[in-house]
Amino acid sequence: MRFLIKAASFIGLFTSVLFMLQCERIDILKKASGSGGPSLDVVLTGDNYTDENGKSVTVEVKLSQEPQADVTVVVSLNSIGVTEATISPVTLLFTSATWDTASIVTVAGIDDGTYDGNKSYKAEFLSASTGDSDFDGLSNSVSLNNYSNDHYIFVTATGLTANFGDVSAADSHCNSAANKPAGSSEFLALIADGTSRIASVTASIGDGQVGWVLEPNARYYREDGAFVGKTGTNSLFEFPLTSEVKNTAEGTAYPWTGLTSGWQTSDTDNNTGWTGLGSAIRGNTSLTGATMLDENGSNVYSSTSAFICVEKP
Numbered sequence: 173m174r175f176l177i178k179a180a181s182f183i184g185l186f187t188s189v190l191f192m193l194q195c196e197r198i199d200i201l202k203k204a205s206g207s208g209g210p211s212l213d214v215v216l217t218g219d220n221y222t223d224e225n226g227k228s229v230t231v232e233v234k235l236s237q238e239p240q241a242d243v244t245v246v247v248s249l250n251s252i253g254v255t256e257a258t259i260s261p262v263t264l265l266f267t268s269a270t271w272d273t274a275s276i277v278t279v280a281g282i283d284d285g286t287y288d289g290n291k292s293y294k295a296e297f298l299s300a301s302t303g304d305s306d307f308d309g310l311s312n313s314v315s316l317n318n319y320s321n322d323h324y325i326f327v328t329a330t331g332l333t334a335n336f337g338d339v340s341a342a343d344s345h346c347n348s349a350a351n352k353p354a355g356s357s358e359f360l361a362l363i364a365d366g367t368s369r370i371a372s373v374t375a376s377i378g379d380g381q382v383g384w385v386l387e388p389n390a391r392y393y394r395e396d397g398a399f400v401g402k403t404g405t406n407s408l409f410e411f412p413l414t415s416e417v418k419n420t421a422e423g424t425a426y427p428w429t430g431l432t433s434g435w436q437t438s439d440t441d442n443n444t445g446w447t448g449l450g451s452a453i454r455g456n457t458s459l460t461g462a463t464m465l466d467e468n469g470s471n472v473y474s475s476t477s478a479f480i481c482v483e484k485p
């Protein structure tokens with residue numbers, strides 16, 4: 173009798189050990205079916221940046237292995253990202269039939285209307301509400317940049333006579349200006365010379381541009397934060413500007429432009445390269461209409477005058 177009880181206990185123990193080993197084996201098989209175990213696979217297709225004009229990118233998301241139950245993935249942006257972009261859709265569902273079919277997530281930059289520069293942000297992916305514990309809490313992310321469409325614009329506090337030589341000398345004057353906005357990058361002078369810097373051949377169209385200094389679909393700001401105006405797809409300001417280039421405390425400045433109010437290169441003598449001893453066209457930075465480009469008219473070359481300077485991207 174005692175032998176029979178011992179035998180039964182032994183068989184029971186043996187069955188339990190066998191069951192445990194079998195469970196372990198199933199678990200090992202399950203984890204080994206993917207190359208590195210369960211994970212969220214995310215692949216960024218194309219560029220790794222959006223921009224404030226709405227450029228979008230797509231991310232392909234799928235699971236690394238078949239789940240035992242449906243897996244929901246929550247899609248979001250990090251705290252900087254929510255101010256810089258939109259993301260869609262915000263949830264993804266993977267089943268045993270769709271786990272290896274990539275779901276497409278679209279991220280698009282948004283225009284925040286402030287001078288804030290380029291921003292780094294993340295698109296984040298987190299599995300939740302899964303019926304398969306192996307897929308609970310898996311996360312992944314993609315790093316992106318949102319390129320700004322905003323730039324500084326200012327008028328130099330000092331000037332040059334109109335025989336300063338060429339457009340690069342005017343650019344240098346912008347970049348060495350004591351009143352250049354702090355923390356900004358490189359500036360170009362908003363002038364035309366008819367050869368290396370042309371804004372428009374036909375009035376107000378923006379055709380035939382050469383080395384032109386304004387960006388398309390961009391916003392320009394004064395250092396005091398005032399929004400001066402935006403450009404269209406033709407890289408020309410949409411008039412009237414919201415604010416004058418120079419703030420009222422700075423007073424009026426008449427910068428060399430070499431432009432007509434239609435952005436064409438002025439045919440006044442000095443605009444053939446900014447080397448002559450004749451006269452050249454000046455604008456008026458206190459105006460917001462198209463005449464801000466040429467309102468002060470033709471002035472003798474020796475009138476020391478400022479430049480309007482615009483920031484490169």
Ligand SMILES: [Ca+2]
Pocket residue numbers: 224255256284288289291318320
């Ligand atoms: Ca921004």
Ligand SMILES: [Ca+2]
Pocket residue numbers: 224283284285286287288289320321322
């Ligand atoms: Ca911005």
